Amino acid sequence: MAVDNDMVRNIAFLSRLSVKQDKLEETKQEFNKILAWVEELGEVNTDNVEPLVSVNNESLLLREDEVTAGQMSEKVLANAPAKEFGYFVVPKVVE
Amino acid sequence: MENLTNLTVNESLKKLKAKEISPIELTQAYIDKMADNAKYNAYVTQTAEQAIEAAKEAEKKYMNGTNRPLEGIALGIKDLFCTKGIRTTACSHIIDNFVPQYESTVTQNLLDDGAIFLGKLNLDEFAMGGSNETSCFGPVVNPWSKETKLVAGGSSGGSAAAVAAKMCAAATGTDTGGSIREPAAFCGVTGIKPTYGRCSRYGIVAFASSLDQAGPICKDVTDCALLLNSMASYDAKDSTSSKNEIPDFSSFIGKDIKGLKVGIPVEYRPDGLNAEVAEYWDKAADILKAAGAEVISINLPHTKYALPTYYVIAPAEASSNLARYDGVRYGNRVEGNGLDELYINTRTAGFGAEVKRRILIGTYVLSAGYYDAYYLKAQKVRRLIKNDFDEAFKKCDIILTPTSPIEPFAIGDTKMLENPINMYLNDVFTVSVNLAGLPAMSLPIGLSKNGLPFGMQLIGKAFDEGTIFKTAYQLERGANFVRM
Numbered sequence: 001m002a003v004d005n006d007m008v009r010n011i012a013f014l015s016r017l018s019v020k021q022d023k024l025e026e027t028k029q030e031f032n033k034i035l036a037w038v039e040e041l042g043e044v045n046t047d048n049v050e051p052l053v054s055v056n057n058e059s060l061l062l063r064e065d066e067v068t069a070g071q072m073s074e075k076v077l078a079n080a081p082a083k084e085f086g087y088f089v090v091p092k093v094v095e
Numbered sequence: 096m097e098n099l100t101n102l103t104v105n106e107s108l109k110k111l112k113a114k115e116i117s118p119i120e121l122t123q124a125y126i127d128k129m130a131d132n133a134k135y136n137a138y139v140t141q142t143a144e145q146a147i148e149a150a151k152e153a154e155k156k157y158m159n160g161t162n163r164p165l166e167g168i169a170l171g172i173k174d175l176f177c178t179k180g181i182r183t184t185a186c187s188h189i190i191d192n193f194v195p196q197y198e199s200t201v202t203q204n205l206l207d208d209g210a211i212f213l214g215k216l217n218l219d220e221f222a223m224g225g226s227n228e229t230s231c232f233g234p235v236v237n238p239w240s241k242e243t244k245l246v247a248g249g250s251s252g253g254s255a256a257a258v259a260a261k262m263c264a265a266a267t268g269t270d271t272g273g274s275i276r277e278p279a280a281f282c283g284v285t286g287i288k289p290t291y292g293r294c295s296r297y298g299i300v301a302f303a304s305s306l307d308q309a310g311p312i313c314k315d316v317t318d319c320a321l322l323l324n325s326m327a328s329y330d331a332k333d334s335t336s337s338k339n340e341i342p343d344f345s346s347f348i349g350k351d352i353k354g355l356k357v358g359i360p361v362e363y364r365p366d367g368l369n370a371e372v373a374e375y376w377d378k379a380a381d382i383l384k385a386a387g388a389e390v391i392s393i394n395l396p397h398t399k400y401a402l403p404t405y406y407v408i409a410p411a412e413a414s415s416n417l418a419r420y421d422g423v424r425y426g427n428r429v430e431g432n433g434l435d436e437l438y439i440n441t442r443t444a445g446f447g448a449e450v451k452r453r454i455l456i457g458t459y460v461l462s463a464g465y466y467d468a469y470y471l472k473a474q475k476v477r478r479l480i481k482n483d484f485d486e487a488f489k490k491c492d493i494i495l496t497p498t499s500p501i502e503p504f505a506i507g508d509t510k511m512l513e514n515p516i517n518m519y520l521n522d523v524f525t526v527s528v529n530l531a532g533l534p535a536m537s538l539p540i541g542l543s544k545n546g547l548p549f550g551m552q553l554i555g556k557a558f559d560e561g562t563i564f565k566t567a568y569q570l571e572r573g574a575n576f577v578r579m
Contacts, residue, residue: 003459013439014458014462015414015451015454015455015458016418016438017443017455018440030452030515031455031456033514034452037406038407038469040403041403041404041407041472044472044476046475049475050475050478051477054305054335056292056532058339061334063331079424079426081422081423081425088424090437091431091437093433
């Protein structure tokens with residue numbers, strides 16, 4: 001499956017990245033090279049094979065739903081590029 | 096007096112305990128080396144002052160007999176581990192100003208055992224790369240370079256180079272597809288990626304969460320055991336952390352390997368394999384035979400598909416993990432009209448080319464309509480790759496392979512840079528191990544005719560690092576590799 005310029009633009013938007021118009025062709029070609037390479041996997045018979053999601057055989061542990069750390073909004077905000085009144089600041093999203 | 100930086104961790108601890116040397120002079124010796132060897136670009140942040148303060152505390156502990164297992168041992172930390180109050184960048188511009196408010200579990204374990212941190216080490220941006228050339232701080236130079244500047248390998252290039260050039264006693268690394276083992280091989284040092292789940296991933300900047308594991312890079316096998324003893328732990332803060340019992344890895348050092356079955360995978364030996372690599376592989380097998388092991392052929396039939404599988408799964412997980420860099424909670428922000436534009440501007444300016452490439456591929460293979468064909472398919476092949484190892488380990492106790500098909504190449508090598516796949520192919524011997532979650536070590540076996548180090552890889556059963564340590568120790572003794 002080869003991708004076209006429109007698909008590259010769409011994938012870039014889904015990734016919240018911008019690919020400049022003059023880089024589109026190059027990005028597409030690179031993309032298609034990598035896709036053609038990974039398509040080798042199509043040769044492998046995977047009928048009745050369960051996907052391997054995690055190599056960890058141990059079942060996930062449950063814990064009590066309780067606060068283990070809190071009261072540290074200053075630390076949480078310490079690296080924020082913009083903050084005000086104890087909140088992260090983002091552009092207006094609700095009209 | 097011999098330079099203290101030549102000592103291994105094990106040797107240093109003996110001298111520290113005997114009070115033949117002080118942790119302050121030992122730490123200072125490493126700080127001096129960091130200055131002498133700044134040309135290798137191994138450190139991206141140095142914390143010499145804090146290190147000396149910590150060394151003074153260590154001295155007190157030795158004096159009053161409360162010294163801990165790694166008291167006064169000066170380490171370098173890959174800049175992917177969050178270190179409280181010390182800038183942690185993942186070598187990406189998008190978070191080049193990030194100061195963690197907490198400590199990663201692995202580095203906390205090391206601090207609790209008395210280790211001292213000299214600074215943060217260079218790596219490929221977000222650990223994505225095999226040559227350390229994708230770092231926003233520029234490539235690490237391999238200390239073995241002759242006239243041409245060579246790559247140190249990646250992604251833990253700074254860690255491997257710093258250990259080789261004695262700019263730290265040992266270093267932490269992380270390994271998603273070979274990022275501890277390949278740079279260790281390129282720099283003539285020893286590194287182990289333990290079984291998935293051995294070391295907590297808490298506080299390590301995430302790349303591909305089902306593959307990422309931390310491990311040490313050291314001067315020798317014995318030091319790796321000491322460091323891993325400290326780094327490994329069960330941690331409730333990492334849901335994939337294992338509760339399996341953690342043995343004393345040092346107890347395997349020096350054990351004999353009589354009757355041990357060493358598997359050689361025939362699929363790892365294609366016709367075009369580098370002749371020197373093949374020669375050293377035979378030599379390594381001979382050393383193990385001489386030590387009493389039995390060497391047998393094994394099959395890992397899906398080896399050919401490991402790289403394409405990895406280059407679907409790792410980018411998929413990366414695209415998801417790296418969605419968090421949005422210019423809102425941490426890192427650099429580039430403003431825009433509205434939230435989407437802020438995200439796009441921030442991410443486009445902050446990420447480098449290789450990281451963007453992997454995010455795009457990962458987003459594509461996870462997107463509606465392509466998920467089954469790529470991502471689900473890769474997860475199924477991943478199971479077949481793991482099954483191959485399960486079958487192989489019915490016949491053998493450990494697997495011996497080269498670490499890398501090539502020797503270190505030049506920084507800016509056009510063949511590697513013109514097509515990303517050429518760079519990806521260097522991981523051919525290492526990625527399967529991450530896909531199967533197994534432990535594996537790389538240790539130096541000898542020099543190429545160009546005078547550059549080659550590494551051998553030992554792959555163990557899950558949670559059987561012990562067999563790796565005892566085999567690696569015998570191989571190290573037989574190879575008699577002379578460190579820099």
